[in-house]
Amino acid sequence: MDAESGFEIKPVYAATDLPDDLEARLGAPGSYPYTRGVYPTMYTSRPWTMRQYAGFGTAAESNARYRQLLAHGTTGLSVAFDLPTQMGYDSDAPLAHGEVGKVGVAIDSIDDMRTLFGGIPLDKVSTSMTINAPAAVLLLLYQLVAEEQGVPGGALNGTIQNDILKEYIARGTYIFPPKPSLRLVADTFAYCRAELPQWNTISISGYHMAEAGASPAQEVAFTLADGVEYVRAAVAAGLAVDDIAPRLSFFFVARTTLLEEVAKFRAARRIWARIMREDFGARNPKSWMLRFHTQTAGVQLTAQQPEVNLVRVAVQGLGAVLGGTQSLHTNSYDEALALPTEKSARLALRTQQVLAYETGLTGTVDPFAGSYVVEAMTAEIETLVDDLIRRVFDHGSVVDAIEAGFQKREIEASAYRIAQQIDAGERVVVGVNRFVADTEDPYEPLRVDPAIEAAQVRRLAALRAERDGAAVEAALAALRSTAGGQGNVLHPMRVALQARATVGEVCHALRDVWGVYQPAERF
């Protein structure tokens, strides 16, 4: 069987498979080109951040889940928002009906955000927020709530996903067309540099492309190409590369194909370092470092015999750790069926704790360095990725390639190839195409209470009645005016949110000026 990226896997590797210039391609841990990891000591001085993606229902319920996770030893927070929030609609919008609180927490205003982080000291925990088109809005709400806790922007650590390009390619929660979206990203970079200097301004994500079927090489290539596009947009907006690049971060999947995945992470670091130093001329070593979060592959979980997923997740998490991830989410075994229960979420975290504290893996940096097979695969993936990045930019820009349907087409062809291999039984999925059980145990999934929507709608009505409506209108007018002209939109946005404008109202104001993206349908 070939590798998922398409290259041939040999039964035996030898010294002759190593690149001639291996030492130069490796460097030391914490040194250019960072193949061996971004920090000299890696996990020997601090394990990766255990950051379990969670959130559902109301802000109060999600807050309870975060406190449980922290009590169980999670070391970072990761917020899942519901679809209306991700699309910039309030819970009482007709389009939101039936979706409120389903795939994440419903956040309509600063009031919800305050509840979400109630009792959680924001100067002590780092928080990731999976939010893209309205990333700036949720970031500002976070900052406002932190300020209420007495925590200044300079003390805040965290990440917003803020990666709109992959939304057009694979994930789908875009609002505005590419041009104003890229302006919003650049505005966020500039705002964070001034106000939230420790904040990771973007999480450039291959995960969702991988879930849509991208091979490891495609995942890395399309993600790094998106990274190039963001840096170009920032530079075009007048920002210096070294002012923004140290706070870019990345996000990849970890599949069960362990060796190829370890090679993928190592190749990704090496290529990004080269792009930043050689192509963009970045001089700050922090600009060269590809720091990344990993999530185990949701798409590889099975609804059949779901407990087997615990084993898959352990192997996938192991790959992420051997690949040098900075932060990790291990999926719960029941995620192919429903939102995780409290127990399954705890088991997923325990899996990371076993990796960190029982395996001895945190004692040695980049244990695969010099391995014939892993070094050969790292070089193989590097070549494939370089070629694919070049093919993206043959279209002009990433946006041009998206509009030509290039990335989607490549990803779909790859998804089709893997699906055919599974259908033919060439690629084994335990419990699905081999070792199938005659009967399955009953499973009681966690269900989100439909009453949540009505309660959220009532809270919104109360908010609209209580607040100073004229102040909100004036702030939204100022936001429209900045959006239609020059200047950083985050400043008037902050004023509006502080006056208790809702997420939906702020996004509508921008929709009024910027319009909405209509994809070219080519499939």
Ligand SMILES: CC(C)(COP(=O)(O)OP(=O)(O)OC[C@H]1O[C@@H](n2cnc3c(N)ncnc32)[C@H](O)[C@@H]1OP(=O)(O)O)[C@@H](O)C(=O)NCCC(=O)NCCSC(=O)CCC(=O)O
């Ligand atoms: C950079 C990362 C990747 C990781 O940040 P972290 O703060 O966790 O880790 P870190 O930066 O490596 O480490 C924290 C601090 O410790 C320092 N540090 C760490 N290890 C060190 C070592 N060995 N030596 C010296 N210093 C070290 C770092 O320099 C840093 O400080 P300094 O900062 O001072 O240098 C960030 O972006 C992140 O946490 N991302 C998470 C993204 C996420 O959870 N996404 C969920 C998506 S869920 C999703 O999309 C699901 C599907 C869907 O919804 O569609």
